[in-house]
Amino acid sequence: MDIMKNIESLIESDISGPMIESATGVSRMTISNYRNKKSDFKKMTLEKAIKLNDYWLSQPGSFTDDSKDDNQKLKEITAELKDMIERLEGNANR
Structure with a gap:
């Protein structure tokens, strides 16, 4: 699943x-x-996309047992997006 679908x-x-x-x-x-x-x-x-995606992923039934790899990939993507936000905020403060 991708973030926009979530x-x-x-x-x-x-x-x-x-x-x-x-x-x-x-x-x-x-x-x-x-x-x-x-x-x-x-x-x-x-920022809103990350918050809504994280919330959707926390909901029961948003994944099935056989989609654990997808779940891990989404967690990695979410972490990357959070890092991007932090870098963007850092650049804006310069």
Whole structure:
């Protein structure tokens, strides 16, 4: 699975906006806008993408037992994205 598919699955899920907001810090209004197609979720910030992806991966049933390799790959990608954000923030402070 790729990150955008994970986020799309989360947006299309029955998990409430307030619950997603509480867990990720991404506002329920933003989630609602993605769900109602008022905003294109593919244009979200990298920081929001990481938060939503991490939350989706933490949900029961987001992986099956035979997808442990995929789970490890996604954890590695998430770590790489976090490193990229830290580097970008470091460059912005220069």
